[in-house]
Amino acid sequence: MTSLRKGIGNTKDIEDYYDKWSKTYNETLYKWEYKAPTQTINILKRFLKREPKYLLDLACGTGLFIEKFLKTYPKTICDGSDISKSILNEAKGIRKYRNLYKKSFEKKINTPNKYNIVSLIGAMTYCKNHQILFDLVSNYLYENGYFIFTQRIDIWKDLEFDNILKSRSDFKFLYKSRPLNYLPKNKDFGKDIKIRIVLLKK
Numbered sequence: 001m002t003s004l005r006k007g008i009g010n011t012k013d014i015e016d017y018y019d020k021w022s023k024t025y026n027e028t029l030y031k032w033e034y035k036a037p038t039q040t041i042n043i044l045k046r047f048l049k050r051e052p053k054y055l056l057d058l059a060c061g062t063g064l065f066i067e068k069f070l071k072t073y074p075k076t077i078c079d080g081s082d083i084s085k086s087i088l089n090e091a092k093g094i095r096k097y098r099n100l101y102k103k104s105f106e107k108k109i110n111t112p113n114k115y116n117i118v119s120l121i122g123a124m125t126y127c128k129n130h131q132i133l134f135d136l137v138s139n140y141l142y143e144n145g146y147f148i149f150t151q152r153i154d155i156w157k158d159l160e161f162d163n164i165l166k167s168r169s170d171f172k173f174l175y176k177s178r179p180l181n182y183l184p185k186n187k188d189f190g191k192d193i194k195i196r197i198v199l200l201k202k
């Protein structure tokens with residue numbers, strides 16, 4: 001199973017897939033008109049009252065989201081994590097992250113640091129156990145901190161994702177976007193696969 005749309009396989013397969021893709025990831029995503037980072041920041045601008053001090057970017061990839069984020073919030077100190085070593089090398093190369101961790105977002109990062117925002121952009125698809133992820137995010141956040149993420153609408157329906165969100169009494173639901181194109185110029189995704197961007201507050 002190696003389809004970005006249908007699924008890549010187990011965690012090791014995903015890691016290998018992104019390791020191999022790391023050098024050309026940015027140009028491919030640009031060609032496919034991936035807009036989630038910019039759309040996410042437009043939502044944050046509407047809800048954040050002040051510049052956040054600390055952000056943790058889970059499944060940070062090469063840093064496409066953080067590069068955009070820091071244009072709006074240049075003083076925020078950003079850490080990132082990902083499972084792919086080669087992807088993390090690319091992220092290191094942009095010199096925007098304070099710390100980078102090679103870690104699945106379903107495992108605890110070994111850090112005492114707390115954050116005002118946790119982001120998970122373009123990667124919820126890979127989550128196998130949402131309760132573990134939400135527990136960890138809740139733990140990384142300060143009180144009143146934000147969790148912003150994208151989720152594919154087809155997967156949302158399959159998982160009954162509304163029920164997962166409702167089960168989390170530690171988070172207040174602030175916003176979910178209308179369905180947005182995800183990778184409109186990728187032939188498997190086209191206008192067929194859409195995402196929502198979701199903002200929660202602890």
Ligand SMILES: C[S@@+](CC[C@H](N)C(=O)[O-])C[C@H]1O[C@@H](n2cnc3c(N)ncnc32)[C@H](O)[C@@H]1O
Nearest residue numbers: 018059060061064082083084104105122123126
């Ligand atoms: C589509 S990319 C998104 C990257 C980045 N957030 C962006 O917006 O460009 C998905 C990323 O999720 C990472 N990933 C997949 N499963 C993961 C997991 N369980 N834990 C951490 N990262 C994961 C991949 O290595 C890849 O870098």
